[in-house]
Every structure is written in structure tokens, then in C-alpha cells.
Amino acid sequence: MFLNIIKQIGIFIMIVIIQLFLLNNIVIGSRFAYLFQPQLIVMYLLFMPIGISQIKMTISAFIAGIMFDLFFNSWGIHAFVATFIGFTRYYVTAGIENTISARDEDRQVWTSKKSQSWKWTYFLSFIFIYHFLFIMIETLGRNFFTAVLPSVLISSLSVFVIILILENLLFRPSKN
Template identity: 30%
Template sequence: MLQVLIKYITMFVVLVLMQVLVFNQVQFSGYVNPFIYILFILLLPLSTPHYLLLFLGFFIGLTIDAFSNSLGIHAAATVFIAFIRPFVIRSISNREEDRSEYPGLKQNKFSWFLYYTFIMVFIHHFILFYLEFFTFSHFFTTFLRVILSSVFSIFVIVLSQFLIFRE
């Protein structure tokens, strides 16, 4: 139990540091902003209680907000994906036996993990960018940002599963 707790605390710290020190500095023409810190929520065990999932989503989002000076938009987007995560996992898994306790790439099929990551990252980015602008006047420009940032974030998340988070 202690070993698992240390693993997730380390993952939290590493993802926040990578997001703040590296990925917040990456911007291609203002359209591509990768957000990999949501990998923490994506990789929590399926048996994580819903209240803890929401709290951890709020905590990691608030931590990124504090470092990014972004007034709670990361917390809102991350809490929302933490809220819908159980529903998304139930909807993309055919049977109870198909689900692994750990939703990582090694424990599940590549197509399942890619679909799961795509849904969660796209929803997170959609909420994040539209809360950031708080208007639909530039809907298509913002939607292009959502798509490009989602593609880049998904690429980095899947790559991290091959290189770093091989459990």
C-alpha cells in the first residue's frame, strides 16, 4: 500500500514539474499547448473512490493553476474529466472482465488506451480552452486549438506510456 502511494505521489510531482517547467513553455503559433498533467487522473486505478478522484483532479488542477496563474480553469477542466472518467471507462469497455485495474497501456489493448486517452484529453482541452476565452465568438479558431493541442498531448501521453510509465 505504501509503495503504491509513493508511486502516485512521485507521478504527481513529476507530471506537475514537467508541465510547469517544460510543457508550459511549448507553444507553436499559439495553437499547440500540450497538457500532460492529466495523465495523473487517467492512470489512477479503477477502484479509486469517486470522491478521491474528484479531490485529486481538483488538487492537480489547482496546482497547475497556481504555477500558471490561470484562475481555476485547469482545476475546473480536470475536475470535470475526473467526474466523467468512470462513465467513459464503462462506456468503452465491453465487459467487466475486459477492464484491468490499472488503465495503462501495458494492461490494456493499444486501441482501448488510445480511445480512452482521446476522449478524456479532447474533453479536457475543450473545456479548458473555451473557459479560457469564455466566448463562442471565435468558436472555430478555439476549436482548432483544441484539436491541435489534443493531438499533440495524446502523442506525448502515448509516448510516455512506452518510455516512462511501463508498469
């Protein structure tokens, strides 16, 4: 349990570092800079262990969002969206806990237990929801079709790719 928390904090710090030193420094030309706004905090929310209760999940998501806000000066927006994701994610992942093994070490790599298509839809849909909400709140729907929607799509796709890479780096596939 305690180890788990340390692990989560370590993952969070890693995500913040990647976001701060890598993703925020990538600029695709000044004209199209708005298209690329990946928010890697989604990864932390999606990789949170499935065994914990919904209340814990919501609170930890809120805290993570607030921390992200502190780092990236987006006061409250990350907190709002992260709380939403943390709250709704429970309904998607609640079934897994019962069906997939109750062993503690397996919970870390529970995403690879599922089929590939489930994983992709899970990742893609939540990433899309996160970016959509985040950019919508940030711009309040100004220039929806010309600016908001393209940047949501491109950011979501890039984050999806990054998450797939990091997942393979962080979690070894289970051997059973």
C-alpha cells in the same frame, strides 16, 4: 496503498516539471502561439488507478487541478475541468476493475491490458474533452472556429503523442 499514493505524487511532480520546463517553453512562432497549449495534467487524471472509489477520484482530481492552477496561474479553470474528468472517468473505467485482474501491480499498467483501439479512443476522447473545456472556459468561446477549435485539436494531438511516449517510458508492458 501508501506506496501508491507516493507513486501518484511522484507522477504528478514529474508532470508539473515537464509542463513547466518543457511544454511551456515551446513556442511555435509568436503568431500561432495560441495553437499550442498542451495541458499535461490530463495524463495524471487518465493514469489514476482504477481501484479507488469515485469520491476519492473526484477529490484527488480536484486537488490536482488546484495544484496545477497554483503553478500556472489559471485560477480555478484546471480545478473545474479536472473535477469533471475525474468524476466522469469513473463511468468509463468502472467496468475494467471487475474484469481485469485484481492484483495490485497490474492496476498500474491497466491501460496496456486493454486493446489498442480502446486505449486510443479513451486517451483521445478525454484529452479532447479536457482541452476543449479548458480553452472554452479560458476564452469563453471567443473566435470559436478560427482560434478555439484549431488550438484544441492541435493541443490534444500533441498531448496524445506525449502521453503515448511517457506511457511507454513509465510503465513496462505486462508480461502475461
